Amino acid sequence: MSLANLANYSSHLKNCVRLNISTTSVPFNKFNLKISYHLYKEGFLSSLKKGSLNGPDKVPVEVTSDNIATRRLWLGLKYRNNNAIIKHFEMISKPSRKVNLSDVEIKALSSGINVRFIEGLQPGEIILVKVGDEIMEIQEAAKKGVHGMVLCRIR
Amino acid sequence: MPPGKRTIKFGGKSGILPRLRPIFKTPIRPKNDHELAEDANIEQGYAENVPLPKKRGFKFQRTLTPKPVISVEERIRKTIDETTPKVDVSKLSEEEKWKHQVGEIRRQHLREAYLKEHERLKKIDELENIKHEKEKEKQQLNKQHLEESEASKLTIPTMEDYLKGPIVRQRTFEEQTIIDAKRVLNRKMTELELKEEKANELLELYHASSKFIINEEQLQKAIIEAFQSDINKFENAQLSVKDKMRGLKDPSKELERSENMFLDSIVGELNGKPGLDIVKDTIDGQIEKLRREAELAINKD
Numbered sequence: 001m002s003l004a005n006l007a008n009y010s011s012h013l014k015n016c017v018r019l020n021i022s023t024t025s026v027p028f029n030k031f032n033l034k035i036s037y038h039l040y041k042e043g044f045l046s047s048l049k050k051g052s053l054n055g056p057d058k059v060p061v062e063v064t065s066d067n068i069a070t071r072r073l074w075l076g077l078k079y080r081n082n083n084a085i086i087k088h089f090e091m092i093s094k095p096s097r098k099v100n101l102s103d104v105e106i107k108a109l110s111s112g113i114n115v116r117f118i119e120g121l122q123p124g125e126i127i128l129v130k131v132g133d134e135i136m137e138i139q140e141a142a143k144k145g146v147h148g149m150v151l152c153r154i155r
Numbered sequence: 156m157p158p159g160k161r162t163i164k165f166g167g168k169s170g171i172l173p174r175l176r177p178i179f180k181t182p183i184r185p186k187n188d189h190e191l192a193e194d195a196n197i198e199q200g201y202a203e204n205v206p207l208p209k210k211r212g213f214k215f216q217r218t219l220t221p222k223p224v225i226s227v228e229e230r231i232r233k234t235i236d237e238t239t240p241k242v243d244v245s246k247l248s249e250e251e252k253w254k255h256q257v258g259e260i261r262r263q264h265l266r267e268a269y270l271k272e273h274e275r276l277k278k279i280d281e282l283e284n285i286k287h288e289k290e291k292e293k294q295q296l297n298k299q300h301l302e303e304s305e306a307s308k309l310t311i312p313t314m315e316d317y318l319k320g321p322i323v324r325q326r327t328f329e330e331q332t333i334i335d336a337k338r339v340l341n342r343k344m345t346e347l348e349l350k351e352e353k354a355n356e357l358l359e360l361y362h363a364s365s366k367f368i369i370n371e372e373q374l375q376k377a378i379i380e381a382f383q384s385d386i387n388k389f390e391n392a393q394l395s396v397k398d399k400m401r402g403l404k405d406p407s408k409e410l411e412r413s414e415n416m417f418l419d420s421i422v423g424e425l426n427g428k429p430g431l432d433i434v435k436d437t438i439d440g441q442i443e444k445l446r447r448e449a450e451l452a453i454n455k456d
Contacts, residue, residue: 030322037314063323143301 003095005031006151010089017077017084025051025072028063032073034135035128039075042126042137044086044154047076092118092127092150101129103147110142118150125155178272179230181222184280189287227273235262355431362428 009026016024026032028050040048049056050063056074063071078085093099105115106129112120121127127138131148141148165171186194200218201207207215225233239262240255247255326334368374415427423430429437436442 028322030318033322034318037318065323065326068323 007091014089017086023074023076025074028071028073045075046078049074088155091152100149103145107142110138127153182224183227185224227269231269235266358431359425
């Protein structure tokens, strides 16, 4: 996982949302899939489909080493009254500033308390945390009492 | 100073008292499951490959040997009942009677102390058990909250499961073998092409070498030819030099050259001389074989 990839992902989504684009694609990899799945679960995306460079697959296609270069992950972006649902997609950790928080700090952040320079979690907002190889929502991380790197916040 | 202004130090005692010594130095009951589980988590003792330290008159153990369990009843029996002297009190003198009485009272106190301590420890144990059970319940509840229900596990699409494994299907052994073979073939084909190109160039050089000047007579002839005042030839040469400088080509010569090229490629020749394929076939004896077969066929007729 690279934070630069996440930054690219965030910029791409923000660019698409600015132009009111309904569907867009990102490279098909595990990291993008995990992040997109969280966005989908929290209701920021309307759909999540596997596809190729041409568009989402109509018939399921197996991902192999031969076709991985053309595989894409198609995301459906959401709008309400001509306003995008993703208004804000901000990186907390950057490649030059990785923010690792303890379990106590994560609990504080998830309950809305400011931690260091990070503003507490607001209603209608999600913060994604990287715990080991997994990526989870901050509420889940606080419940489990784990520590990890805070990646980004979306609202 | 009015009372209550300052906090009492050391809980109202003068200084810190030493820890109370336990009445029972050995355990009075075997460890329960919960204690055993806790002990199992503790890593202690000497590992297999670590030599034991040496001390005179003392033997180190690899693991901690548990203290023997002596129940309160057994302790009372051993230390009080069995040590009570069996004497006839009526036969004792006054002093001995007094001593006996004191001993009896001391034993009585010890018994009471043992039983009281036993009661106290029992109560503590009960409280501990209740606490442990409550903790267990809390953990169970937490687990229920965190873990998904069976219904959601069965109904929600298996995205998490999909993310656990590799998202790209790896090539099977057969597919990998085919790809490896293809790669080898590609490499060999490029190598062959390069070699053929080189051989062609070599053959071209060989054919061209027939025109090389290799002795004095040929050189003389060439010099005379070069300086002969053949006007036509000279003008032609002059023209071609000028054209070359301008970047123009003689169209008639160009046509002739391309014609020759076509002819060469059709017949398989090189500048009107045997090409690589013909040379190869000759070396293999393929042409000879064909010729013989043709001769045989003609003779048959």
